[in-house]
Amino acid sequence: MSKEVNIGHSPNHFIVLDAISRGINNIDKISRVAKLSKSEVELIVNDLVFQRLVISNEKRGFLGRKKIELKITETGTSLLDNKKKELQDKVQKMQQYYNNGDKSQLDSFMVSNRAWMPMMLFAGIMDILFFTSMMSLLGLALNPMESSLSDGGTNADNSGNADNTSADSDSNSDSSGVDSQDAGSDGGGFDGGGFDGGGFDGGGFGF
Structure with missing residues (x-):
């Protein structure tokens, strides 16, 4: 990588x-x-x-x-918190589609965001029961990672x-x-040189 x-x-x-x-x-x-x-x-x-x-x-x-x-x-x-907030918004949308029985919107949303399901499960952003119910509604099978996190995520x-x-x-x-070496290790690493806002703005997380 x-x-x-x-x-x-x-x-x-x-x-x-x-x-x-x-x-x-x-x-x-x-x-x-x-x-x-x-x-x-x-x-x-x-x-x-x-x-x-x-x-x-x-x-x-x-x-x-x-x-x-x-x-x-x-x-x-900071980066992790921002991503979690973004994913929480996505989960709320999926729950809305699910509760409304809007399978077409839910299916389309799932296709666009399927790669993030393991992260949602791992971080506890998405409830495992809701995820499995949603997958059942759409007639989709869990991939190996989703299955392992659903079984052992808790x-x-x-x-x-x-x-x-x-x-x-x-x-x-x-x-x-x-x-004190730990403190020394923490200090200089936060100059933000690699994260001046350009690489992680709103557009950087589009799907």
């Missing part, structure tokens, strides 16, 4: 970004919770770090083992909480490694 990827049009980038925002802070955990391959998560994380949406900190864990911890930046949080937050507990334990066991 190229570092020139337009993240605004990549649902999987937002899934990974959302996972990191919840404190799921390493590639293995993200892969497990987001239902994405480890290799794809690694590529996505590289993109997110390159565009200053995420910072990557190397720490030493138990017995001096190196570990990478990921943290969302202010720029990343466990995503629990997995994140468990991971956070584990991360806290690691941090306590090697507190000497959690030092």
Whole structure:
């Protein structure tokens, strides 16, 4: 995946970004919770770090083992929040079409936005029961990722909480490694040079 990827049009980038925002802070955990391959998560994380949406900190864990911890930046949080608001508006439209029994409008809207369904499910923007009911109404089958998120999506937050507990334990066991370097890593990454408004304006998220 190229570092020139337009993240605004990549649902999987937002899934990974959302996972990191919840404190799921390493590639293995993200892969497990987001239902994405480890290799794809690694590529996505590289993109997110390159565009200053995420910072990557190397720490030493138990017995001096190196570990990478990921943290969302202010720029990343802002971008994620804007995307979630955009997707919430889309879900409201779908619910309106569904409640009105307007299958043609719902089908057309689904075709245009199908790629974002996994992100809506993962982030909890769309209720799983509503999604499966809507798909049934339209006579559409779930793709593998939609199916896995529908089956296990409710466990995503629990997995994140468990991971956070584990991360806290690691941090306590090697507190000497959690030092001012983290603060230094956060500082310069928010100059917004890569996000001056041109790349992520209203038009950048069109479907």
